[in-house]
Amino acid sequence: MIAPQGLRAWQPSDSARRWRVPAAARLTRLELRHNAMPLLLPLAIAIFGVFTYSKTLGMPPLWNVRAANTQSGLVADFVTPVAGAAAWMGSREARRRVTDLLETVARPRFARLLASWAATSSWAVAGCLLCLAAVYWATSLRASWGGPLWWPAAVAVASMPAFAALGFGAGVLVPSRFTAPVAAIAAFFVVALSTELIAGSQSYWQVSPIVSAAWDVGPDPGVATFYPYLPDLSIAQLMFLAGLTVAVVAAATGLPRASGPRRLRVVAAAAATAGLLTAGAAVGLTGTGTLDAHGMIAIPALHDAADDRPLQFTPVCSRTAIPVCLNPAYAADLQAAASALGPVLSEITGLPGAPVRVIQSATTYRQGPGNEVSISLAGPVVSGTPAVYRLLMPDQLGGPQLSPGQLRDALRAGTDPSVIASVVGDGPGASAAQRAVAAALLLAAREPYRALATGTASGVRAPGTPVPGSVPSRRRRVAAAGAGLIPAPVLQAALRFRALPASVRRAWLVRNLGALRAGRIVLARLP
C-alpha cells in the first residue's frame, strides 16, 4: 500500500533521523527556555560582583585565600535566587491549574518535573561557573605561585543543584504564591545562620557548603601555602550535597502516586533512601574532623597521609647582606620585607652566631577552648648550623590584610627586635648588657628599641587575642609599648655603644658576642 503524499511528508529524513534529539533532551530544552532562573541570574551575578568579587580581589593574590572566600561568597549570593526560582518552577503545574491536564500527556510527571529541576540547576550552575571563572582568571593574573584550587569550586558548583532541589521540593509539595519567597529566605537563613552553631573544629555544622575552611581560622594566608590543601572537608560537603540533592529530587518527583508506575516509585524511594544515608554519613564524617596543625580540617576516614608532606618550592630571596627568603606565593611582599629587615640585618652580618639567612616558615594551628585557635611559628625561631632565622609574615597570624607600608611597620616592630635578640640573647631574664647592646643595635639601624616581653615563640590566638609574650606579633607591639622604657644606666650604655664607629662596634661584638650571649659581660664592660 502506498501512503498518500501528505503523510509521507511527515516522515523524518535520514539525516534528521540520524541526529534525532531524544525526547528528554527536547523537554529539557523547552524547560531551559521557559525557566525563571535566567530572570534572577543577573541579580545573583550582580550581588556576587558587588560584594564577593570585589572583596575577593582585595585579598592577597593567594589561591587558597581567594578560592575559600569565593566558595563562601558564591553559596551565600546564589542560595536565595536559586532556591526561590526552583520553588517557583516546582509549583508551576499547580499554580497554573494544569496538573490534571498534564496527566494525559505521554511523559510521566516524574520526567516533567525532573526536566524542570534540571533546567533550573543548569542555569544556576552556568551562572556559578561564570562567577568562578571571573575570580580565577583575575587571580591567575596576579598570583605569583601555585594553581587554582578546584575543591572549593566543586563545592560551590555542587551547591547549586542542591539548593535547586530544596526549593523545587518545596514548590512541588506546597504549591503557593508564598512558597517561592519563603523557600528562598528559609534556604538563606539555614545556610547563613547555620554557622552560628559551629563550636570548635569538631562540629557537624561544618558540612554546610558556606564553610570553606576551618570556621575559626577562615580564609587565612598561612593555610595551604606550605602544605597541600586538604580536601577532606570539601569531600564531605560534596557527599552531603550529592546525597541531599538525590534524596530531595527523588522524593519530590518520584514518590507521589501520580509520578509514574509502581516500579518507578520504588526506584525513587530507593534513591531517596540512598541519598539520605549518604548525606547522613557525610554529616557524621564531618563531626569527626579536627583542626590539624596546618590550619585545615582533617577527617580521619577521608584523610590522605600524603597531604601532610610539606609542599616543595624554591623561595624568592632578596639581595640584602643576609638574604630574606619568602615563599614564592608571597613574592609581592619581598620588597617590603627586605626594606624592613635590611638595616637590622646589615648590623649583624658576619657576627658569630648571626643568621646567614632569614626564611619564611609555616605556622602551626592549635584548637583552643570554644572557638579559639592559636596560631604560632612551627618550631624554633632560629635553627640549624649555620643559623637560619625563621620568619613569620604578619598576615600568617590572621587579622586584616596589610598594605606594603603597614607590612613594613609590622615587620620593623615585631621581627627586627626578635632578630637582634636571637643574636645577642635579649629577652626575658636578659642581662643589662644584653639589653643595652640590643638597644644600641636597633638604634644604630634607626629602629626604636622595644623590650622583648617574654620568650621567642610567636603567635596570636585567632580571631585576634594576643598570646602573652609572643614575639614577633602585631599585638606585641601594643603590649610592649610600655615595656620599651629601659633603665637610665642601660640606656646610657646603649647610646654610648651606638655612638661608636660601626667598625669598632663590630670588632667588639666579634670578640665578645659569645660571652655577652652567655651573660658573662656586665654593663660596665661595654665600651
Next chain:
Amino acid sequence: MSYDRLAGRRGAAAVRPCSARLHTRPAPAGTRLAWLYLVSRRALAAAAVIAVCAAGLRMALIAHWDAYGALQLPLVFETVAAAAVTACSASPFGEPERVTVRKLPWLRLSIALALSAVAAVALAAAGAGAHLSGGTLDVVRNVLGIAGLGLLCAAAAGASVAWAGPTTYLVVGVYALYTQWHGPALTTPWVWPARPPHDVGAALCAGLVFVTGTVVISVRGARDPSGERG
C-alpha cells in the same frame, strides 16, 4: 437515612434549601467586593504567613545568638513578612479585573497598607520584651521599606517574581550588617537595615520607597502575568 441525620447535630436548619438562603439579606456590595478582593489576593494566607513569622521571631529570640546572628536574624523574618505583603499584589484575573472593577486602586492601596501594618505590628509585638536588635523602630522601618521595594518590583516586573526584590535586598542587608565588623562598612542610608534605628536618613529612604511602592502599586497594579516565565 433521614434528612435530619445527614444534617448532623444542628438539625435540618443547617442544610436549609437554597431558596431560604436567597431570602437572607445580602452584605453590602462594597463589603462583598472588599472581601472577594482579599480572598482573590490570598490576604488571609499572607496574614497567616506573617503570624508564623512573628511566632518564629519570638521563638528565635529565646535562643542565644552571637552579634552576627542577633543583628541578622530579625532582618530575615522582616523580609519574609514583607515578601508576603508583596505576594498579595498578584491578581489571578488580570485584564478583565482592571476593566470591570471600579475601585481597584483603592482596594490595592487598602490591602497594601493593611498588610504592611499587620506585618510591622506583628513583628514589633513579637520582639516586645525580648532582646530584639534595633528595637521596634528598626522593625517598622525595615518591614515597610522592604515591603515598598517588593511592591515596586511587582509593578515593574510582575508579582510572580516580585519576591526577588526583597530576597535580594535581604542578601544586601545581611552583607551590610556583616561589614559593620569587617570593613569598609556600608553606610549608605539606602541600605537601611544596616543603619541604627534612629538614623533619619535611613528612615527617610525606607519611607520614600514604601510610599512610592504603595502609590505605584495602587495606581498601576502588578504587571500582567502574561508571558511570564515559569
